[in-house]
Amino acid sequence: MKRGIVWTLVGLGLFACSGAGDVPTNDAGTSTDASADLDTSLPTNDAASPVDSGATDARPEDAAKDASLDATTDAADAADAADAAPPPMPAVQYIGRWDLSGAEAVAAYPASRMVVKFRGTGAEVTARDSFNETWLEISVDGQAPTSVRVQGAQARTLVLAENLPMGDHTVEVYKRTEAFSGVLRLSGITFPNGGALLPPPPRKARRIEIIGNSTLSGYGVEGNRGDAACSTNAVHNARRSLIQLLATALDAEDYAPTVSGTGVLYNETPTDTNLIHVTYPRTLPRAATPTWDFTTWQPHVVVIMVGGTDLSNPSVDPPPTQAAFATAYAQFLQTVRSKNPNALIVAATSPTTSN
Numbered sequence: 001m002k003r004g005i006v007w008t009l010v011g012l013g014l015f016a017c018s019g020a021g022d023v024p025t026n027d028a029g030t031s032t033d034a035s036a037d038l039d040t041s042l043p044t045n046d047a048a049s050p051v052d053s054g055a056t057d058a059r060p061e062d063a064a065k066d067a068s069l070d071a072t073t074d075a076a077d078a079a080d081a082a083d084a085a086p087p088p089m090p091a092v093q094y095i096g097r098w099d100l101s102g103a104e105a106v107a108a109y110p111a112s113r114m115v116v117k118f119r120g121t122g123a124e125v126t127a128r129d130s131f132n133e134t135w136l137e138i139s140v141d142g143q144a145p146t147s148v149r150v151q152g153a154q155a156r157t158l159v160l161a162e163n164l165p166m167g168d169h170t171v172e173v174y175k176r177t178e179a180f181s182g183v184l185r186l187s188g189i190t191f192p193n194g195g196a197l198l199p200p201p202p203r204k205a206r207r208i209e210i211i212g213n214s215t216l217s218g219y220g221v222e223g224n225r226g227d228a229a230c231s232t233n234a235v236h237n238a239r240r241s242l243i244q245l246l247a248t249a250l251d252a253e254d255y256a257p258t259v260s261g262t263g264v265l266y267n268e269t270p271t272d273t274n275l276i277h278v279t280y281p282r283t284l285p286r287a288a289t290p291t292w293d294f295t296t297w298q299p300h301v302v303v304i305m306v307g308g309t310d311l312s313n314p315s316v317d318p319p320p321t322q323a324a325f326a327t328a329y330a331q332f333l334q335t336v337r338s339k340n341p342n343a344l345i346v347a348a349t350s351p352t353t354s355n
Helices: 060-084 241-248 322-339
Strands: 004-009 093-095 105-107 114-121 123-129 134-141 148-149 156-161 167-175 183-191 206-212 252-255 301-305 344-349
Touching: 093 167, 114 123, 123 148, 123 167, 148 156, 156 167, 206 241, 241 252, 301 322, 322 344
Parallel strands: 004 344, 206 252, 206 301, 301 344
Antiparallel strands: 093 114, 105 183, 114 167, 123 156, 123 183, 134 148, 134 167
C-alpha cells in the first residue's frame, strides 16, 4: 500500500439523529493495549551471491540437480520452522483501543470488542461501567447478537453464553455505544462446568482506522430523526454505523477512535477543549493517560471525517474562517501521518456538511 492522502466527498450518511450534546469526562487507565497483532513479515531477498552471478559453463544437468537440492532443502527448512514455532497460547483477544494495564480490561470507544474462544458449554465475565452505562452486543458462534446493558460501577456477572453443546465456541462482546456514554470494564472470565480458554481466532489481514464524530459512530442510528429518544444510549449502535459497514465490505479489522460532537477547532460544546487532536493520541478519549501505543496496531487505511461541529454548529457564531480551519486540519493530518507513516489517509467530508 503506497502512502498518501486522498481527498474525497463522501455521500453516505448512516444516522437517524444528529448532535451529541455535552461530552462529559471519563475515567483514566494506566497503559496501552499491547495485544494487537502486528504484521511483521519481511520481503525475501533472493539475489544471487557474487560467486553465483559470475559463474559460467553451467550445464543443464547441473542446474537440474541444483534445483532439486534447493527444493529439498527449502522443504526441510520449512518443516523445521513449523516444528520450532510454538503453538498459539490460550488468550482473550481485544480489538480496538483497550487499557489492559490493570485487573480490568477497559474500553470507551465504540466498536471495541472482546473475542473469547473456549471449549465448554458456557462463559461468563464480570462487567461494570465506571462512568454511566454501556450497551453491548453479544454474539455466540456468529449467530445474531443479543443487546445487553451494563450500568453503574457495581460489578455484575454477565452471562456470555450458556447451555451450549460441549465443544469449541467463540463469543464476541461488541461495544455498540459511544465514548461519552460509558467506560466499560471487564474482568474475571470464567467457564462453568469445566470449560477452558482456547487460542483466539486469527485476526483479519486488512486493517482500517476510522476517525470522526457522530456521523460515523452510529449515534441515534436506531431512533427516529428529531425524536427526543435519539439522545438515549439504547438507540446508538456502532454495529450499524459507517464504521462497521465499511470494515465489513472491505473484510477489514477496524479501530474507531470517534467521539460524538468532536471537532477540529470547536466541539459541539464550544467550551469543551477535548478536540480531535487531543483525543486521538489517547487510549480512552476523555483521559489524558494512558496514551495509545500506535506501534501495537498499524492500519493500512485511515479515514478521517471531521469538521461538521466546526462549520455547522449553531453554538459557534461566527464559524471559524476557512484559513483557520485549514491550518488546524492540516496540523491534525500531520499528527495522523506521524502516527501511521505507511497508511493511505482518506480525508473525507461529512454528508451533513454543505458548502
